[in-house]
Amino acid sequence: MQTHQYDVVIVGAGGAGMRAALEAGQRARTAVITKLYPTRSHTGAAQGGMCAALANVEEDSPEWHTFDTVKGGDFLVDQDAAEIMAKEAIDAVLDLEKMGLPFNRTPDGTIDQRRFGGHTRNHGEAAVRRACYSADRTGHMILQTLYQQCIKHNVDFFSEFYVLDLIFNEVDGERRTAGVVAYDLASGEIHVVRAKSVVFATGGAGKVYKTTSNAHTLTGDGMAIAYRRGVPLEDMEFFQFHPTGLAGLGILLSEAARGEGAILRNCDGERFMERYAPTLKDLAPRDVVARAMANEVREGRGAGPNKDYVLLDLTHLEPAHIDAKLPDITEFARTYLGIEPYTEPVPVFPTAHYAMGGIPTTVETEVLADNERVIPGMFAAGEVACVSVHGANRLGTNSLLDINVFGRRAGIAAAAFAAKAPWVELPESPEADTVALLEGMREREDGERIADIRRALQETMDANAQVFRSEATLKQALADIASLRERYDRASVQDKGRRFNTDLLEAVELGFLLDLAEVIVTGALERKESRGGHFREDYQNRDDVNYMRHTMAYRTENADGGAAVRLDFKPVVVTRYQPMERKF
Template sequence: MQTHKYDVVIVGAGGAGMRAALESSTRARTAVLTKLYPTRSHTGAAQGGMCAALANVEEDNWEWHTYDTVKGGDYLVDQDAAEVMAKEAIDAVLDLEKMGLPFNRTPEGRIDQRRFGGHTREHGEAPVRRSCYAADRTGHMILQTLYQNCVKQEVSFYNEFYVLDVLLSGDPRTDEDVRAAGVVAYELATGEIHVFQAKSVVFASGGFGKMFKTTSNAHTLTGDGPAMVLRRGLPLEDMEFFQFHPTGLAGLGILLSEAARGEGGILRNSENERFMERYAPTLKDLAPRDVVARAMANEVREGRGCGPNRDYVLLDLTHLEPAHIDAKLPDITEFARTYLNVEPYTEPIPVFPTAHYAMGGIPTNIRGEVLRNEKDVVPGLYAAGEVACVSVHGANRLGTNSLLDINVFGRRAGIYAAEHAHEVDFAEVAENAEAPTVQLLEELKNRPANPDRIAAIRRDLQEVMDAHVQVYRTDETCRHALAEIKKLKERYAAVSVDDKGTRYNLDLLEGVELGFLLDLAEVVALGALERKESRGGHFREDYQKRDDVNFLHHTMAYRTADGTGEEGTDIRLGKKDVVITRYEPKERTF
């Protein structure tokens, strides 16, 4: 075992992690731990753009952006956080430009902007061009730009280090004085355990979409950060709200960016009807993602799907000029050609909703500080990006707000983490701090041979979540999912791994990641069961209306110390008030 000491340790090297590192490393001694080489992080898969009310192409302002974010999130957005994000969006884009990010340009040389779903002018009167973009590779460009600047700034990276535990100075369920103390990591190349002591820890480890079968998420998005925090007795917030992006390649889930519809793409059913005119007469194909995803799923359910099994709809770009498609959507069209053998110039592309983004996660305030309950923070513990829930997305995230979120709140987390590190000494770490991690790995590695497989349990989990906790949910489907997850956990407790080695043992680590996914899937299904309303990305067929009287609150999920919880789980649910500043909830129409 090796030990290290840093003022700030950042877990994850995607957009949020590296943006935090750029801030903290100039103020404090900083290390970035990542289970991937940084430029392979999932931020690179984001395509469409990063929104800001620059008003380079059309009139716009940050207040309209705030309103769209609140309304798009079905009024579960914490409005103080939305205001911060919309106000700081402009500087966030300009900062990236000054770092060297090659945004598309207008003929006048300004940063170009295009339309995106749910972004409107003057409280919903018309779509507005707010998304700043680099073709359909914006996330890739952000990731490369941030990494190059981190290298320039000599940020310390520990690549292929799997963080498997967060160290706290006590148990937040029983001890009042609890603060961050560091993390425990497994080095993939050697199998060695490393303890990183830190005055501040920033989680920026991404989402958990791999609990679903049809997903745009990479294989590595297994919810490590939220699961570690949950196991340590800290809460998770709004986990039932998961976004299903409308346009995944049918049968595969590979993402086709909303940019395709922003550039004029049209969704059509088997009757060649532009069906979104019936669901969202004003914004049509550029309605928020939850509205479009449900509309697509409904077209298929009512028999207007396309293909031999009538199980998808079509994204039509054939009316656009090929030169325009090549200039603005090169990656999207190449995906269609490569994976479906479809030529977008002349053929519509088969698409269907795909699990895309977690609105819920580790609860934080606008400083990025992690909450231990409804109001109190854990000193020295921060989170930013998809792993976090500052609740700037509420019940449904607007497209291009994710790349903005990672930059605004990644920057904030880095600044405040470094400031905190200057104010305190290292918390005491127990001599055997690594023991739970060692026990976890050794127990999994040394189990008796079992014909069951990690991959088989993961596949069954994904099929359960796709079938029962996807776009449409009911009391029956959520209960069925919980029962199946319980059985999968029992199978997981007995499963073994074949690889007993120490170097590059991905078999072992996939076993650990599956445990994280099972924990989080249970929280998602339980939250969906208990929220007896439809709001944003969470749609209950047995409770189809939004219920502000009983459910205008955030869901807080805690793991109980004694193993007793709700519905036969070890999870206890609580509530947290939504922050409302200027926009009172009202009916959401588009």
């Protein structure tokens, strides 16, 4: 075992992690621990843009951006967080520009902006151009830019190190953060990293579903590690299903396509979104579009031999325009489906995309131990966190904004805490639980294959807890998860080695996914209403009387030594915008 000591440790090297590292690295001795090489992080897959009310192309304001975020999130958004994000969005974009990010430009040289779903002018009057973009590679450009800046400021990186535990210790009866335990993929060695501040920026958990736009590595590690250590998870029942995944694959085609004029059509060639969202049509918020698409298929108007998808039509756009603004996603259609987007519509269907819930934080990114108390020294930002700036449904381009605004805040807050806080002593053998977890799985003989259990989990989540849900389907998912957990307890790994044992780590990740699936389904079963990305067919209306509140899920121990989910609730922060019916 090796030990290290830093003022600030950041777990995850996506946009939020590296934006935090850039700030912390200029103020304190900082390390980033990441399971991937930094420029392979999933932020690089974000395509469409990063929104800010720059008003470079059309009249706009941060107030309208705030309102759209609150309305798009079906009024479950904490409005103080939304106000901060919309206000700081402008500087967040300009900061990236000054670092060298190559945004697309207008003819007069300012940052170009395009339309995106749910972003409007004058409180819903019309769609507005608010998304700043770099073709359809915006996330990739952000990732590269931030990594260069982190290297410039001497941030240390531990690449291909898996953080598997969070270290707490009690100081004067209060739980405080002491560091993390990590596993070096190359050597199989355990590393204990002591820190005054720990920032979780580990991304989402899309691999709990079978059809997902998320990379294989997005297994909810940070959420599950925190949850196992007694940190609650907020609003986990809200999962976003992006409307335009390549049919049958889930690979994402950016909303930027619709922002540039692409149209969704059913098997009859009808532009069906005119029936569901007469004003914004194809650029309605993602939950509205995803349900409309799924409904077209359910009612027999799907396209294809099995009528199980709809069509994204770009054929009316000029090829030169497509090549200039959407080079990557059109190449995806050619590569994965053999479709030529110039002349053929592209088969698409909703794909699991983004977790609106996560580790609860304050607007300063401090992690909450419950509804009121923070955990000293622990911070979180990005998709792993729930500030809650996205509420029940995230607007497109608000994710790249979220990671930059709250990633920056996390880095500043973590460094400020480290500058004043004393060191917390490590408990005796802080690595013991991690070693027991790994060795227990490695030593088990003749068990079931991890891949088979993971596939069964993803299939039941796709079938029972996706775009449409009901009490019957959710109870089925919960029963399946319980059965899969029993199978997991008997599973084994084929690779017993130490070096580059991805088989072992995928087994650990499956444990995380099972924990999070149980939380997602338990929260969805309790929330007897439809709101944002959570649609109950047996409770199709939003219920502000009983459910205008955040769900807080805590892990509890059963008498038989097993674990269960305990639900509590937290009020929504309302500042200016009272709940109203969403119309688009």
